[in-house]
Structure formats: C-alpha cells, structure tokens
Amino acid sequence: MSTITMANALNQALRDSIAEDENVLVFGEDVGTLGGVFRITDGLTRDFGEDRCFDTPLAEAGIVGFALGMCLTGFRPVVEMQFDAFAYPAFEQIASHVAKMRNRTAGKVTLPMVIRVPYAGGIGGVEHHCDSSEGYYAHTPGLKVVTPSTPADAYSLLREAIADPDPVVFMEPKVLYWSKADLELPATTEPFGRAAVRRNGTDVTLVTYGPSVPTALKAAEAAQEEGWNVEVIDLRTIVPFDDETVVESVRRTGRCVVVSEAQGFGGVAGEVAARVTERCFHSLEAPVLRVSGLDIPYPAPKLEHTYLPGVERILDAIARLQWDDVPDLHHAGAGATA
Amino acid sequence: MSDEPTVRHHESVVTPAGEHDITDGGPDMVQFLDAEGNRLETNESNAPYAEIVEALTAEDGRAMYRDLVLVRRVDAEGHALQRQGELGLWPSLLGQEAAQVGAGRAMRPQDYAFPGYREHGVAWCKGVPPENLLGMFRGVNNGGWDSNENNFHLYTIVIGNQMLHATGYAMGIQRDGAVGTGDESRDAAVMAFTGDGGTAQGDYNEALVFAGVANAPVVFFVQNNQWAISEPNYKQFRIPPYLRARGFGFPGVRVDGNDVLASYAVSKAAMDAARAGQGPTLIEAFTYRMGAHTTSDDPTKYRIAAEVDIWREKDPIKRMRGFMEKNGHADQEFFDAVDAEADEIAARIRKACQEMPNPELPTMFDNIYVDEHPVVAAERDEFVAYHASFEGAGH
Ligand SMILES: Cc1ncc(C[n+]2csc(CCOP(=O)(O)OP(=O)(O)O)c2C)c(N)n1
Ligand SMILES: [Mg+2]
Numbered sequence: 001m002s003t004i005t006m007a008n009a010l011n012q013a014l015r016d017s018i019a020e021d022e023n024v025l026v027f028g029e030d031v032g033t034l035g036g037v038f039r040i041t042d043g044l045t046r047d048f049g050e051d052r053c054f055d056t057p058l059a060e061a062g063i064v065g066f067a068l069g070m071c072l073t074g075f076r077p078v079v080e081m082q083f084d085a086f087a088y089p090a091f092e093q094i095a096s097h098v099a100k101m102r103n104r105t106a107g108k109v110t111l112p113m114v115i116r117v118p119y120a121g122g123i124g125g126v127e128h129h130c131d132s133s134e135g136y137y138a139h140t141p142g143l144k145v146v147t148p149s150t151p152a153d154a155y156s157l158l159r160e161a162i163a164d165p166d167p168v169v170f171m172e173p174k175v176l177y178w179s180k181a182d183l184e185l186p187a188t189t190e191p192f193g194r195a196a197v198r199r200n201g202t203d204v205t206l207v208t209y210g211p212s213v214p215t216a217l218k219a220a221e222a223a224q225e226e227g228w229n230v231e232v233i234d235l236r237t238i239v240p241f242d243d244e245t246v247v248e249s250v251r252r253t254g255r256c257v258v259v260s261e262a263q264g265f266g267g268v269a270g271e272v273a274a275r276v277t278e279r280c281f282h283s284l285e286a287p288v289l290r291v292s293g294l295d296i297p298y299p300a301p302k303l304e305h306t307y308l309p310g311v312e313r314i315l316d317a318i319a320r321l322q323w324d325d326v327p328d329l330h331h332a333g334a335g336a337t338a
Numbered sequence: 339m340s341d342e343p344t345v346r347h348h349e350s351v352v353t354p355a356g357e358h359d360i361t362d363g364g365p366d367m368v369q370f371l372d373a374e375g376n377r378l379e380t381n382e383s384n385a386p387y388a389e390i391v392e393a394l395t396a397e398d399g400r401a402m403y404r405d406l407v408l409v410r411r412v413d414a415e416g417h418a419l420q421r422q423g424e425l426g427l428w429p430s431l432l433g434q435e436a437a438q439v440g441a442g443r444a445m446r447p448q449d450y451a452f453p454g455y456r457e458h459g460v461a462w463c464k465g466v467p468p469e470n471l472l473g474m475f476r477g478v479n480n481g482g483w484d485s486n487e488n489n490f491h492l493y494t495i496v497i498g499n500q501m502l503h504a505t506g507y508a509m510g511i512q513r514d515g516a517v518g519t520g521d522e523s524r525d526a527a528v529m530a531f532t533g534d535g536g537t538a539q540g541d542y543n544e545a546l547v548f549a550g551v552a553n554a555p556v557v558f559f560v561q562n563n564q565w566a567i568s569e570p571n572y573k574q575f576r577i578p579p580y581l582r583a584r585g586f587g588f589p590g591v592r593v594d595g596n597d598v599l600a601s602y603a604v605s606k607a608a609m610d611a612a613r614a615g616q617g618p619t620l621i622e623a624f625t626y627r628m629g630a631h632t633t634s635d636d637p638t639k640y641r642i643a644a645e646v647d648i649w650r651e652k653d654p655i656k657r658m659r660g661f662m663e664k665n666g667h668a669d670q671e672f673f674d675a676v677d678a679e680a681d682e683i684a685a686r687i688r689k690a691c692q693e694m695p696n697p698e699l700p701t702m703f704d705n706i707y708v709d710e711h712p713v714v715a716a717e718r719d720e721f722v723a724y725h726a727s728f729e730g731a732g733h
Contacts, residue, residue: 032568296714306699
C-alpha cells in the first residue's frame with residue numbers, strides 16, 4: 001500500500017496502458033516534455049518516447065479530428081484537452097464525427113478513443129477554467145461519459161476507458177487531482193457502467209458524481225448528527241447510466257437529492273431526477289430535489305464558493321424533503337435548484 | 339514522394355532546436371537598433387520603414403521609453419501581487435514590452451485592439467488604467483472593463499478566438515465607411531493580437547481567410563515569443579507566421595519585437611495602409627517570453643537557462659536607453675523621473691488591488707440576459723433569501 005493521489009493514479013493508468021498495448025498513443029498540448037499542465041502525463045515521453053506520448057500544435061479541433069483518423073488506422077489515442085472550456089473548439093469533431101462514426105458506418109467502424117478533460121471548479125481558476133461540461137457530452141448519443149471521484153476509480157476507470165471500443169469522454173475533477181488514498185496499483189474497482197454506493201443509508205439517497213462526491217459524503221456525515229441516515233451514490237459513469245443501483249436505493253429510502261456542480265437547467269442532475277421520478281414515483285415521499293450550480297455563467301473565483309453546491313445547501317435540501325408530511329409549498333413543483 | 343520538404347526556402351523552415359536558431363530572426367527581420375542601441379544602417383528589410391523612424395523626434399523617443407519602463411513596472415507589480423496572494427494568476431509580458439508599445443503607439447483612439455491575455459502594454463497605450471486589468475486575475479470579475487471606452491476589447495483567454503472578433507469588427511467599420519476616406523480623425527483599423535501558439539488554431543486561420551477575402555482593415559500582430567507554454571515554434575508550424583501571410587493574400591512582415599522603433603514603424607505602416615483601405619497585414623514580432631508562461635508555470639521543466647541569457651542581452655529597454663543616450667535625447671534627470679513615476683504607478687496599482695471590493699453575492703445573477711429571465715430571477719431571490727437566513731446565525 002502506498003499513498004496515491006488521483007493525479008498519480010491517472011499517470012499510472014496511462015503508463016500501464018501504453019506498456020500493455022502498442023496501439024495506445026497519448027497526445028495533446030504540453031503533454032510531452034512538460035507532462036501536462038496538471039502533470040498527468042508526467043514522464044511518459046521520457047519513459048516511452050515521442051512515438052507514444054507527444055505534443056501537438058495548439059488546436060483542439062485538430063487534436064480530436066486527427067485522433068479520429070488515427071483510430072481508423074488501428075491506434076487507440078488518448079488525447080488531453082488542457083481545460084474543460086478549451087475542449088469546445090473540438091466539440092464539432094466530437095459531436096458530429098466521433099460520436100456518430102459507428103452508427104454512420106453501420107457498425108463497421110468503431111472509435112476506441114479517450115478524450116481526457118480536466119473539468120469543474122473549486123480551484124480559483126480564471127474564467128474558462130472551471131466549466132462543468134459533462135452535460136454536452138452526456139447529451140450526445142454515441143459517447144460514454146466517465147468521471148472518477150477516487151484515486152482507485154481514476155486508475156480503474158481510465159484503464160477501462162482506454163480498453164473500451166467506444167469513444168469515451170473522461171472527465172477529471174481538477175479539484176480532486178491531489179486527493180489521496182492508500183492503495184495498491186493496479187486496482188480494479190466496480191465495472192464500467194456501475195454506480196458505487198459510497199455510504200449506506202436508509203432515509204435519503206444522495207446521487208452525485210465527480211467533484212461533488214466528497215462534498216456529498218461530508219453532508220451525509222453532518223446529516224447523521226441531525227438524525228438523517230443518508231446513502232451516497234457515486235455514478236462514476238454518467239453514460240452508461242446505472243438505473244438499477246439508483247432505483248434500488250431510492251425505492252428503499254423514498255427520498256432523493258441529486259448533487260452536481262454543473263448549472264442545473266438542462267443538465268445531468270435534471271436527467272437523474274427525471275429518471276428517478278419516472279421509476280420510483282410510488283416510493284417517493286417527496287419531490288426529487290437538485291442541488292446544483294446556479295443558472296449563470298461560472299462566477300469569478302471570489303464568488304465560486306457560494307455558487308458551488310456545498311454541505312449547507314445539501315443539508316438544506318435534505319431538510320426540505322417533507323419529513324413531517326407537510327408539503328413544502330415553496331418548492332413543490334418548482335423543481336428549482338436548492 | 340520524397341521525404342524532402344516541398345518548401346523551397348530551406349532557411350525559413352522551422353525545425354527542432356539545434357537545427358535553427360531561436361534567438362535570431364534572420365535577414366528578413368526589420369530592425370533599427372542593435373542590442374546596444376546603435377542605429378543600424380538602412381538595409382533591404384528596414385528600408386521601407388526608415389522614413390517613419392526618421393520622422394520620430396527625441397520627444398517621441400522619450401515617450402516610447404517612458405511607456406516601456408512603466409509597462410514593465412506595471413507587469414512586475416502584477417507578478418508581485420500574485421506572489422503575495424493578492425492575485426490568483428498573472429501572465430507576465432516581461433521581454434515583450436517593445437513589441438506591444440510599438441504596436442500600441444501605432445493605434446489612434448478610433449482604432450480597436452483585440453488582445454489575448456498578455457497585452458498589458460497594449461492596454462496601457464490604449465489608455466486602459468492598469469488597475470482594470472487586475473480584477474479578472476484577482477477573481478472579482480470575469481473581465482472588468484468597458485471595452486468600448488478605450489477601444490480595447492476584453493482579454494480573451496481561449497486561444498485564437500479574438501482574431502475572428504477583430505476581423506468581424508474590421509468588416510463592420512468597413513461597411514460603416516470608416517475606411518479610406520482620407521479623414522484622419524475618421525478612418526479606423528483594427529489590431530488583433532495572438533501568440534506563436536495561437537497561429538495553429540482554426541480560428542486564427544479562418545480569421546486570416548476572412549480578412550483576406552474582405553480586404554478588411556485589420557492588422558494581425560503575432561508576438562512570437564518562441565514558446566507556447568512548453569512548446570517551441572517547431573511544434574506549432576513549419577513555416578513562420580510572417581511567411582504564411584502571403585498564402586492568405588496579404589503581406590507579412592517579421593519585425594524585431596525587442597526594438598520599439600522597428601515595432602512602431604512596421605505597425606504604423608500597416609495600420610496606415612489598413613485605414614486607407616489597402617487591407618490586412620500580418621506582423622510577426624520576433625521576441626521572447628522572459629518569464630514563466632504564467633505564475634502557475636515552471637519553465638525550468640522545458641527550456642534551458644542559456645537561451646534566456648541570450649535573450650536578456652537583447653533587452654528592449656536597455657536597447658532604447660542606449661539609443662537615447664548615444665544621441666543625447668535624454669539626460670539622467672529624465673531617466674530618474676521615469677523611474678520615480680514607475681514607482682508611483684506601482685504603489686497606486688498595489689493600493690487599488692488591495693482595496694478592490696469583493697463582489698456582492700447577488701451581482702453574479704446580473705447581466706446574463708438583457709431582459710430578466712424568470713428562472714434566473716427566481717434563483718437569485720431564493721439564493722439571496724437563503725444566504726440572508728444565515729445572518730446572525732453564527733455563519
Ligand atoms: C483553446 C485553448 N486551448 C488551450 C489553452 C491553454 N493555453 C493557454 S495559453 C497557451 C499557450 C499560448 O501560446 P502562445 O499563443 O504562443 O501565446 P503566449 O502565451 O506565448 O503569449 C495554452 C495552450 C487556451 N487558453 N485556449
Ligand atoms: Mg508564445
């Protein structure tokens with residue numbers, strides 16, 4: 001056992017994938033000599049050579065379009081977008097081509113590509129460095145969308161993403177890059193497509209993912225002191241979505257709060273709330289609530305702590321789950337973010 | 339097909355370090371001052387601009403020198419404020435002062451500048467108070483100035499995007515008839531700034547296509563500071579930016595970006611041509627990023643100190659001062675006064691930074707739509723009430 005950060009785990013997953021499969025290539029801006037601005041590709045060029053990990057020109061549409069072409073020749077590219085908002089120049093390639101190639105070729109061509117995207121806020125980054133862009137990808141059929149919240153999952157999910165025959169958008173919560181765990185690598189966690197129950201509880205289910213998982217766990221501990229026994233589910237893979245684990249939990253607890261950093265309107269949290277409502281309606285004691293980012297552009301760093309879903313807002317949402325069977329008139333039906 | 343590059347001018351092909359000299363801009367580069375500030379003889383590349391330089395007075399030179407020193411001091415203060423925790427991030431322009439002051443001084447008030455994020459020197463020349471640049475880096479706003487007040491657009495962090503905005507603006511003023519009238523106070527043009535790395539982006543190349551097709555009044559000013567974070571030129575392009583301009587249908591010029599006279603002269607000629615309706619020019623200012631990419635970066639990971647040392651010898655301020663001293667254009671009293679002014683400005687910026695108020699919470703809901711959107715308004719009201727509920731509750 002050793003203490004490993006999420007950044008270390010991702011680096012090791014890339015190393016092991018490169019070592020095991022000669023078709024795996026890592027490329028992007030500053031990933032070579034520098035090892036990436038977050039050092040996730042640290043030492044890969046040194047240890048495996050320019051052939052396996054290399055710097056590209058500064059053009060994201062180019063990086064992803066070019067990765068697509070390389071897939072066609074049998075490579076398995078793992079590309080890095082430097083920050084969430086800097087992946088947007090590549091969005092056309094991703095949405096129009098990467099996501100659809102298998103469908104357009106009637107299954108003849110698959111694209112085993114991984115697009116790594118450091119995402120979300122909480123690091124005091126200036127604008128364009130804090131976006132939660134998972135919703136755009138999750139909304140695009142043909143893409144798998146993955147986001148780890150622990151070092152073990154970072155390793156295991158990235159290995160699986162690279163081995164996966166479909167394109168995977170691998171969303172890395174920047175704020176957790178330096179989070180640590182004692183573990184032995186290689187580690188294998190729950191399989192792709194499975195959510196993980198991070199904390200067992202009986203009264204309410206918090207469904208969350210990525211950067212919000214530690215916050216949800218803290219909120220669950222705080223809620224315990226107030227007498228609520230909270231279950232916390234980490235989705236791990238937003239696509240494919242694990243209805244089974246979520247539905248089983250909510251049917252048991254009868255209450256559900258979805259926690260996500262992204263803007264609430266039209267986002268992943270809304271999708272989760274809708275799926276839970278459709279499947280668990282008769283078990284629900286209260287409307288499903290969302291605690292999400294606000295429906296505004298990501299604010300300047302001095303305000304981000306109020307924008308991000310924190311423990312207080314999660315507790316506040318839990319408190320509003322009609323524990324006394326008194327309908328919460330203010331929120332019922334509004335579906336508003338807490 | 340052979341492995342030989344299809345390019346004929348082999349000397350202009352950009353190749354890995356060691357195979358070409360990243361400290362030498364080559365014979366095409368327009369230069370008026372050598373590293374010591376000696377005025378160079380007229381030669382093939384600087385001849386077209388010699389008249390502009392000849393027309394500069396000692397007074398003009400002093401004004402340029404003052405800008406160089408003040409801009410460097412503003413930058414140093416930004417860097418220091420970041421180190422002391424007052425700013426979250428600072429991208430330093432150290433080494434690029436002459437490129438920016440030359441370009442900035444070639445603009446008239448009616449001309450519009452579209453910067454990247456390092457153009458503090460251009461901002462200065464456009465009259466933007468340096469304090470205004472700090473808000474975004476302090477984390478109190480997402481921009482912080484009215485871009486129409488000084489015709490200086492907001493900083494654009496997403497590489498290359500602003501080149502399109504600049505070209506669109508140029509096409510707009512072209513349609514307004516503010517180009518080629520011969521009226522000095524009316525004719526306008528645009529300057530669009532990016533870096534060597536920026537030239538790889540699709541947006542950059544599309545902007546050049548549009549500008550060429552429309553013959554738009556825009557000057558693309560590429561500061562080739564040799565590095566795009568950790569990536570040197572040879573990872574971004576095979577042919578340097580100034581030579582690529584031809585392919586888009588307009589002239590490209592490489593200028594010594596550490597020579598303020600050359601940067602000014604080349605910029606003025608290009609802006610005059612654009613205002614007169616003669617279309618775009620691409621200027622590649624050959625310079626060097628003396629510092630880290632930003633305060634978050636550690637350049638020792640990817641470049642050698644010897645390279646920085648060579649470029650330190652080409653310092654733009656030392657060079658201009660040498661020129662002025664050799665020609666008796668300024669005395670010690672002048673230089674001391676500029677230094678004193680720099681200290682005053684630095685103190686002013688520091689104070690303004692420290693006193694910058696944190697934004698009030700409800701302001702983050704402002705200015706999202708022109709008309710209030712009920713979803714946002716409801717969230718704001720709920721949110722304000724929610725935060726008010728903590729007041730007096732020990733939170
Ligand atoms: C679209 C986009 N991709 C990546 C980045 C991250 N990034 C910020 S600056 C930079 C390098 C820019 O180099 P260059 O254009 O030479 O300008 P310089 O910083 O040297 O002034 C990169 C890759 C970004 N801001 N935008
Ligand atoms: Mg550069």
